[in-house]
Amino acid sequence: MHGAWVERLGDDLLFNHQTPNLLTLLLEEWKQRAPTYAFEAQRLFSRILPLQNDQRTAPVLLQGDAAQPVETVVLESNIRFGLDFSAGYSVGLFLDQRANRAFLRTQPVRRLLNTFAYTCSFSVVAALAGAETVSADLSQKSLDRGRLNFTLNGLDPAAHRFIADDVQELLPRMARRKEKFDTVILDPPTFSRGNKGRRFRAEDDLQSLLSAAMEVTASGGRILLSTNCTKLRASDLECIARFSLKNARLNGTLQHLPTLVDFPEGTAASTLWIQLR
Ligand SMILES: C[S@@+](CC[C@H](N)C(=O)[O-])C[C@H]1O[C@@H](n2cnc3c(N)ncnc32)[C@H](O)[C@@H]1O
Structure with a gap:
């Protein structure tokens, strides 16, 4: 979708979007497709893509357990990388x-x-x-x-x-x-x-x-x-x-x-x- 996309980060998904409307569309599309995927997302985060860098903010939790740690580890080709959803944009x-x-x-x-x-x-x-x-x-x-x-x-x-x-x-x-x-x-x-x-x-x-x-x-x-x-x-x-x-x-x-x-x-x-x- 132009101006919006989803990133899978381990068990979590990050919805990137330029406008709130695009986020709504992206979430609707995800809800339709989710049952066809073998993967079940633990948490959904969203992140708005601002025009100016100084307006960048950290992702927001949309769905999932807010008590789960914001720091997590993901695997890419068997290499481990630490993530922190509260660290910033x-x-x-x-x-x-x-x-x-x-x-x-x-x-x-x-x-x-x-x-x-x-x-x-x-x-x-x-x-x-x-x-x-x-x-x-x-x-x-x-x-x-x-x-x-x-x-x-x-x-x-x-x-x-x-x-x-x-x-x-x-x-x-x-x-x-x-x-x-x-x-x-x-x-x-x-x-x-x-x-x-x-x-x-x-x-x-x-x-x-x-x-x-x-x-x-x-x-x-x-x-x-x-x-x-x-x-x-x-x-x-x-x-x-x-x-x-x-x-x-x-x-x-x-x-x-x-x-x-x-x-x-x-x-x-x-x-x-x-x-x-
Ligand atoms: C686009 S990120 C790099 C991402 C990295 N290549 C990766 O794939 O993970 C840009 C980085 O440049 C650093 N940075 C910005 N200006 C810099 C400068 N003048 N000298 C050194 N680092 C700088 C920022 O702190 C930031 O971590």
């Missing part, structure tokens, strides 16, 4: 990145740099395959949740690096230290303010961010470029990637994974894997 795992997490599992990764790491889902995937990981995010709280995700999967977070810093400052610093990674995840927000109020706006700054990421990517390495900015579509990511490759005098191949059928057009992140040669 984002509950802990971006389902629209699941194909990229699955793709990462098929790649040989020795050193992964996960920038804008949030709860470090990509780092957990790589660490489980034996990689050394560095996760960077402005939010110490998100990185702490990331450490918990490591522990949930029997990984020792102390064996990995977690850096609470502005990625725009961290990348040049790593480049000066000649740090190199064979895989770099670059999934910034549409807009943010970093250290000292430093602004990041995907439309203006994604290209320079990608160029900075290329500086720390080993030859033969790969970069996942991703954005939720609705003004940047898949073809824009390709242009940005080609421009950055040319600037860095590098060759590379570009690969889009198939679009996810459960996200209406324009709601999932646009993503592109860049394989350096």
